[in-house]
Amino acid sequence: MGSDDAPIAEVEGSLLAAEEFGAKILLVGREEILRRELSRHFPATGQIEIVHAEDVVTMHDNTSAAIRTKKDTSIRVAAEQVLSGRAAGMVSAGNTGAVMATAVKVMGRIPGAKRPAVAQIFPTDRGGRTLLLDVGANVDCTPTMLVQFAAMGEVYTRVLFGCERPRIGLLSIGEEDHKGNDLTSKASNLFKQKPFNFVGNVEGRDLFTGNVDVIVCDGFVGNVALKVSEGLVSTIKTMLIQSLEATVMRQIGYGLAKGAFDEFKKRVDYEEYGGAPLLGVKGGVIICHGRSTRQAIKNAVRVAIDFETGGITRKIQENLVDGLENIGGKSSTAVSSRSTTSATKR
Amino acid sequence: MGSDDAPIAEVEGSLLAAEEFGAKILLVGREEILRRELSRHFPATGQIEIVHAEDVVTMHDNTSAAIRTKKDTSIRVAAEQVLSGRAAGMVSAGNTGAVMATAVKVMGRIPGAKRPAVAQIFPTDRGGRTLLLDVGANVDCTPTMLVQFAAMGEVYTRVLFGCERPRIGLLSIGEEDHKGNDLTSKASNLFKQKPFNFVGNVEGRDLFTGNVDVIVCDGFVGNVALKVSEGLVSTIKTMLIQSLEATVMRQIGYGLAKGAFDEFKKRVDYEEYGGAPLLGVKGGVIICHGRSTRQAIKNAVRVAIDFETGGITRKIQENLVDGLENIGGKSSTAVSSRSTTSATKR
Numbered sequence: 001m002g003s004d005d006a007p008i009a010e011v012e013g014s015l016l017a018a019e020e021f022g023a024k025i026l027l028v029g030r031e032e033i034l035r036r037e038l039s040r041h042f043p044a045t046g047q048i049e050i051v052h053a054e055d056v057v058t059m060h061d062n063t064s065a066a067i068r069t070k071k072d073t074s075i076r077v078a079a080e081q082v083l084s085g086r087a088a089g090m091v092s093a094g095n096t097g098a099v100m101a102t103a104v105k106v107m108g109r110i111p112g113a114k115r116p117a118v119a120q121i122f123p124t125d126r127g128g129r130t131l132l133l134d135v136g137a138n139v140d141c142t143p144t145m146l147v148q149f150a151a152m153g154e155v156y157t158r159v160l161f162g163c164e165r166p167r168i169g170l171l172s173i174g175e176e177d178h179k180g181n182d183l184t185s186k187a188s189n190l191f192k193q194k195p196f197n198f199v200g201n202v203e204g205r206d207l208f209t210g211n212v213d214v215i216v217c218d219g220f221v222g223n224v225a226l227k228v229s230e231g232l233v234s235t236i237k238t239m240l241i242q243s244l245e246a247t248v249m250r251q252i253g254y255g256l257a258k259g260a261f262d263e264f265k266k267r268v269d270y271e272e273y274g275g276a277p278l279l280g281v282k283g284g285v286i287i288c289h290g291r292s293t294r295q296a297i298k299n300a301v302r303v304a305i306d307f308e309t310g311g312i313t314r315k316i317q318e319n320l321v322d323g324l325e326n327i328g329g330k331s332s333t334a335v336s337s338r339s340t341t342s343a344t345k346r
Numbered sequence: 347m348g349s350d351d352a353p354i355a356e357v358e359g360s361l362l363a364a365e366e367f368g369a370k371i372l373l374v375g376r377e378e379i380l381r382r383e384l385s386r387h388f389p390a391t392g393q394i395e396i397v398h399a400e401d402v403v404t405m406h407d408n409t410s411a412a413i414r415t416k417k418d419t420s421i422r423v424a425a426e427q428v429l430s431g432r433a434a435g436m437v438s439a440g441n442t443g444a445v446m447a448t449a450v451k452v453m454g455r456i457p458g459a460k461r462p463a464v465a466q467i468f469p470t471d472r473g474g475r476t477l478l479l480d481v482g483a484n485v486d487c488t489p490t491m492l493v494q495f496a497a498m499g500e501v502y503t504r505v506l507f508g509c510e511r512p513r514i515g516l517l518s519i520g521e522e523d524h525k526g527n528d529l530t531s532k533a534s535n536l537f538k539q540k541p542f543n544f545v546g547n548v549e550g551r552d553l554f555t556g557n558v559d560v561i562v563c564d565g566f567v568g569n570v571a572l573k574v575s576e577g578l579v580s581t582i583k584t585m586l587i588q589s590l591e592a593t594v595m596r597q598i599g600y601g602l603a604k605g606a607f608d609e610f611k612k613r614v615d616y617e618e619y620g621g622a623p624l625l626g627v628k629g630g631v632i633i634c635h636g637r638s639t640r641q642a643i644k645n646a647v648r649v650a651i652d653f654e655t656g657g658i659t660r661k662i663q664e665n666l667v668d669g670l671e672n673i674g675g676k677s678s679t680a681v682s683s684r685s686t687t688s689a690t691k692r
Contacts, residue, residue, distance in 0.1 A: 060522065062524055123581075123585075124581070125580075125581040125584040125585055125588075136519060139519070139526065139527040139528075140527055140528060171570060172566075173482060173485070173565075173566055173569040173570065173573075176406065178408055179443075180485065180566070181485040181486055181566045182485075182486060203570075203573045203577075204569070204570045204571070204572065204573030204574035204575075204576070204577055205573045205574065205576055205577025205578075205580070206577070207574060207577060207578075208577045208578055208580075208581035209577065209581075217570075219519075220518075220519055220526070220527045220567070221566070221567055221570055223519040223550070224517060224519065224549075224550045224563075224567055224570065224571055225550070225570055225571070225574045226550065227519075227549045227550030227551045228550035228551065228553060228571045228574045228575055228578075229550075229574055229578055230550070230551055231549075231550055231551025231552070231553060231554045231555065232551075232553075232554055232574075232575055232578050232579070233578070233582070234471075234551070234554075235469075235470070235471040235554035235555075236579070236582055236610075238471040239469075239471055239610055239613055240606070240610050242471075243605075243606035243607070243609045243610045243613075244603055244606045246605075246606065246609075247605070249602050249603070249605075250602065250603040250605060250606045252599075252602055252603075253598075253599040253600065253601065253602030253603030253604075253606070254599065254603050254606075255599065256595050256596065256598055256599025256602065257590055257595070257596040257598075257599030257600055257603065258599075259589075259593070259595075259596060260586070260589035260590045260592065260596045260599070260600075261589070263589045263592075264582075264585055264586050264589045267585055267589075
């Protein structure tokens, strides 16, 4: 029920995912609305099932108030499907804060994870990908939280992108250690004590250079970075079209080179990346943009499937509790021997 | 002496500015190096004069240590030319932190300005411009500092862009008041008590939408936003060229539409905007990118000229001390009557 276009994008995206990946989809929300939208599509498929939820959290709701007062929201019911094991993961294009808070409340945090984080994939100009986290879940972070984000992002890139030993960078305003704020300076010291492949401070431009695989920052900075990127991609496309349509000669050139623009659009469009995973809760939660298209929803379902198939939740737990000498803060007798093994593997 | 290409970009940019704007330029730095570079150009012009400075602050210097130990730096000597009135303003592509600290030390802050800020101009897709500040000078800001940044940015856009009543936005992670961090929440309350045309929270994408004229944020967030934009523009250009050169048909199309790409490049390239003004010190200081070309240096000289001609320093002082009911914190008997006038004018 969450996207700007709900439930059209969700229903059509689910139908595409069912067809393309053979996925079985539970559509969670107001039954009559979902049934009406589904009935517009032919042929009906047995792979889509509706699970009724009475309430909806809107983008304008105060998140904590909505979670307190609305008991039967589609986000909550979806999270309960994951908790009970009926669903392998959930996808939502709704209110990010509500998805995150509800997922934590219903599914619970992974042992050792202080705070879940939303991770966003950025395309690099060498054809690779860089993962940035957190992009919006936690506005005021501690150094330990940033280290945990790295531990979670490391697992994600290792499993889903096949990076053997992901390079971890700390988003700051200069590569030198002394450039940054209080948080980055303390986090930098902490990173050096952990068995990461830590490359030090990186800058905003490194989201696209491919010099690093995982970049960590607090959720305020990450969200600004994400929205600056989205805004700029959209602006650049507008500007380019304006210039290309200005003369007949250019229009002809544009026509001949159209394949290049389609390819380019595909490379920079966020919908191709299929939503941002919420890392740190017990179960796959994929958060999509409010302006998601059916294509974006379909790709988010693919990410949810890969998340479950790759055993991301279990591997994050291992990395947080054992792999990083227990950076979550809990004691464990198995720490030292296992952390050695894990560090060697990375 | 500051750019990656120093002193080539500086010398060639100065020659261009002397020719195009009739500006007289004092080139500050090691005399033998500057003289050698100047001698490579013909015809020599009487509009360029060399002012010797023995030391250079590099990008890798620890800023505060360099300022303490290096006494005769080109940045310092340049600032002294402005202080003494020999120069109307200064342009540097050197270490931003050193330029800022030295300018404050030598020229002094404008009365009422707690901290100077670096302002960056972004192109919007409607052909307009948005000013973002601070983009790197102050990593940990108070709400009052953000309000002062707005007061300074307002003057700049009014005088240089001809905005009559600039719309001021606060960079956050959602348009609703409750979305943001501790700093934005306190700053938002403070803004509402001041006579600004305050539009509330804006998001990263609003740098390019033209919905707002001035956006304020702390220098850490602003610097990340700036570098994400620079990185993305460069990546997008690379990706587009890769796609356009992939087939012969596309190459022909590219050839026909080449004017569109040149125009597009001009619209998104930062060098066209001629550097970022440092607002809040007593004199014009224009900070350029380390990777500045001669074109960027030339345009920065133009901005320095406009800065002086427009009386920006004096107008910022009026806006800080009188116009905003003395937000600088000092008391003044003239506050209430003049603030009414000033608010009416805006």
